[in-house]
Amino acid sequence: MRKYAVIYRSVFLENLQYTMNIALGLISYFIFIFVFINLWGYLYAEPGTRIAGYTREQMIWYVMITEMLWFGARSGAVAGQVSADIRGGNIAYLMNKPYHYTLYILARYTGEWSIRLPMYMALAVAAGIMMVGKLPGFGLPALLSSAVSILLGVTINGVFKICISLLSFWIEDANPFQWLYDKLILIVGTVFPIEIFPEAMRPFLKMTPIYTVCYGPAKLAVDFRMDQYLDILLAQFLYLAAGCGLMFFIYEKGVKKLYVNGG
Secondary structure: OHHHHHHHHHHHHHHHOOHHHHHHHHHHHHHHHHHHHHHHHHHOOOOOOOEOOEOHHHHHHHHHHHHHHHHHOOOOHHHHHHHHHHHHOOHHHHOOOOOOHHHHHHHHHHHHHHHHHHHHHHHHHHHHHHHOOOOOOOOHHHHHHHHHHHHHHHHHHHHHHHHHHHHHHOOOOOHHHHHHHHHHHHHHHHHOOHHHOOOOOHHHHOOOHHHHHHHHHHHHHHOOOHHHHHHHHHHHHHHHHHHHHHHHHHHHHHHHHHHHOOO
């Protein structure tokens, strides 16, 4: 694990040099949040209104947290670098290094979002308190549980994006699949909570990465319940284990394909 810690530290320090570039992305996040605050404010025009069980404050904070995760956990390592390494042949050099390539990419990804995510988190908290007010009922249990869930959620997101990028071993460009995955996470679990959708769809949505990547962490922050926390935590551990297994499986198959075709 020490070698991956060194990779993480080097990427973390490298990204510290580009905090101003990351800060420019905060403008897009703020505009997005401003639009949705006004949209939900209009829908909650009547005092005491609840939509899908959410109060106005809960719904707006939910969107701000999920958007924070979507913007803050974006990374070129898990999408662009993996595909570029495979298409350009650099993978033949990197896979002979004294580390596992997929864990190397995951360490780089973690180093990237360790800078981005706290910056978006700080903006989300500041904007939320100024424009919406404090989140009712938010306390230490909700803070700790959502923090753990956020760490697991962004890791699961990175693992599955690596899995998609590894498809470049067989197809020319995996970017369309990255796009579909990102838009699924954005539209279904980020902009709208699962409770908004028809009841028949909810069990299916809870079996997708949406439940563990964005919905779970945000739901725990806006409406903490211990039983729900345990359900989300179990789902995240299962998804992380399944995702890692799939990631290693696809990588090994891809490497074997390279050897068969002469590297």
